[in-house]
Amino acid sequence: MTLHPSCWATFAILTCVGLPASAQSIEITHVWEAEAPVPWLSGLASVGDEYWALDAFRAQIERIARDGAWIGTVDLPGVGSPLLMGQGPGGVAIYDGDTRTIHVVAEGRPTARHEVPSTVFFPKDLLPLEDRVVLAGGLEGDSHALHILRRGAPPTHTLRYAEARQPLISRMAAGGVLWSDGSEVLFAQASPYLVGRLRVGERDDIGLDTIASYPGTLPFVGDALVRQDGGGSQVRWFFRQARGIVRLADGTYLHVIRDREADTSLWEILAPDGRVLASREFDRAYDVWEVLEDGTLLASWYVDGPEALPVRIRLRLTGGA
Numbered sequence: 001m002t003l004h005p006s007c008w009a010t011f012a013i014l015t016c017v018g019l020p021a022s023a024q025s026i027e028i029t030h031v032w033e034a035e036a037p038v039p040w041l042s043g044l045a046s047v048g049d050e051y052w053a054l055d056a057f058r059a060q061i062e063r064i065a066r067d068g069a070w071i072g073t074v075d076l077p078g079v080g081s082p083l084l085m086g087q088g089p090g091g092v093a094i095y096d097g098d099t100r101t102i103h104v105v106a107e108g109r110p111t112a113r114h115e116v117p118s119t120v121f122f123p124k125d126l127l128p129l130e131d132r133v134v135l136a137g138g139l140e141g142d143s144h145a146l147h148i149l150r151r152g153a154p155p156t157h158t159l160r161y162a163e164a165r166q167p168l169i170s171r172m173a174a175g176g177v178l179w180s181d182g183s184e185v186l187f188a189q190a191s192p193y194l195v196g197r198l199r200v201g202e203r204d205d206i207g208l209d210t211i212a213s214y215p216g217t218l219p220f221v222g223d224a225l226v227r228q229d230g231g232g233s234q235v236r237w238f239f240r241q242a243r244g245i246v247r248l249a250d251g252t253y254l255h256v257i258r259d260r261e262a263d264t265s266l267w268e269i270l271a272p273d274g275r276v277l278a279s280r281e282f283d284r285a286y287d288v289w290e291v292l293e294d295g296t297l298l299a300s301w302y303v304d305g306p307e308a309l310p311v312r313i314r315l316r317l318t319g320g321a
Contacts, residue, residue: 024319027318028267029313030313031311031313032067033068034064037308039306041053041307041308042054042083042085044299044300045092045289046298050064050066051063051298053310054082056082059082059083060074061076062074076094076103078096078103079094081096083096083097083123086125086127087290088126089129089181090130090133091104091106092128095120100116100120101113102114102135112133114132117155118140118142120138120139121138122175123135123175124136125177126178127185131150132148132149133148134149136176136177137174138161139171145174145189146159146187146198153203156203157206158207158208164222166223169223172225172235173191176241176242177244178198179245185197186211188244188245191240191241193214193217194210194212194213195210195211196210196213210274212276236261240258242258243288244258244267244286244289246291252270252271253270256286258285264285265282266279266280267280267282285302286300286301287308295314296312298313
């Protein structure tokens with residue numbers, strides 16, 4: 001489907017409407033960049049002493065050395081059509097679109113399989129925990145954006161998605177980005193703006209506790225997800241989305257909202273209570289995937305069309321508190 005330039009206002013509205021200003025500024029530098037971009041990058045994770053990058057266009061996982069050099073591909077028997085990859089305390093989770101199965105790999109070997117109960121519409125993220133997997137996206141026959149899958153038990157769901165005129169559009173827009181280090185699970189979405197802590201206990205303890213919510217400033221994309229043009233319909237696959245939520249070493253949260261249509265991304269530092277401590281818009285559409293052991297960030301940015309370049313980023317704050 002054809003992608004069209006965005007008619008959205010720039011992210012500058014966020015710094016002047018609804019969100020408090022800050023005297024601090026966010027600065028980023030690239031420690032390294034990969035040798036070449038990845039077509040339709042749908043997951044980037046650190047695995048042992050290398051990185052894995054999911055190329056959903058060619059349905060293969062590329063291996064990247066610590067200095068950004070390409071070193072081959074990953075062989076995953078039984079995974080025919082890898083469409084999405086996510087990392088968490090339980091290892092690396094890979095969604096196979098052919099079989100509607102989530103495969104979990106830890107320490108180089110398969111450790112679990114989770115059958116997704118129905119069709120997933122535009123899945124956004126996967127988070128493998130020790131005994132379950134969280135899937136962010138819309139499912140056929142369900143009205144939630146977050147789904148917890150555990151072997152031997154029926155799935156549980158939380159966070160009802162916003163309603164569009166067409167239920168299919170609601171499911172396609174549902175979901176966001178997930179992160180966990182084992183002590184807490186974070187979730188963020190930009191349509192509408194929401195950052196929260198996900199509770200993933202037993203069936204009676206599943207829910208999302210809000211950290212920050214600004215739906216009046218960043219509303220639900222709704223039926224604008226599909227644009228009518230010249231008698232046809234085009235899905236805006238790159239509509240504005242949350243594409244990074246991680247906890248930093250000082251206990252604050254980095255939240256990244258990507259607008260691929262405008263080739264920009266908004267980076268925010270949030271206090272644990274949701275206050276915006278710093279924010280800055282960059283003229284690149286970044287995804288932030290992971291905080292590495294030395295505090296640098298495993299990320300990527302869109303260089304051309306659907307091609308994204310894996311990078312390692314160092315972040316620092318300047319200015320007053």
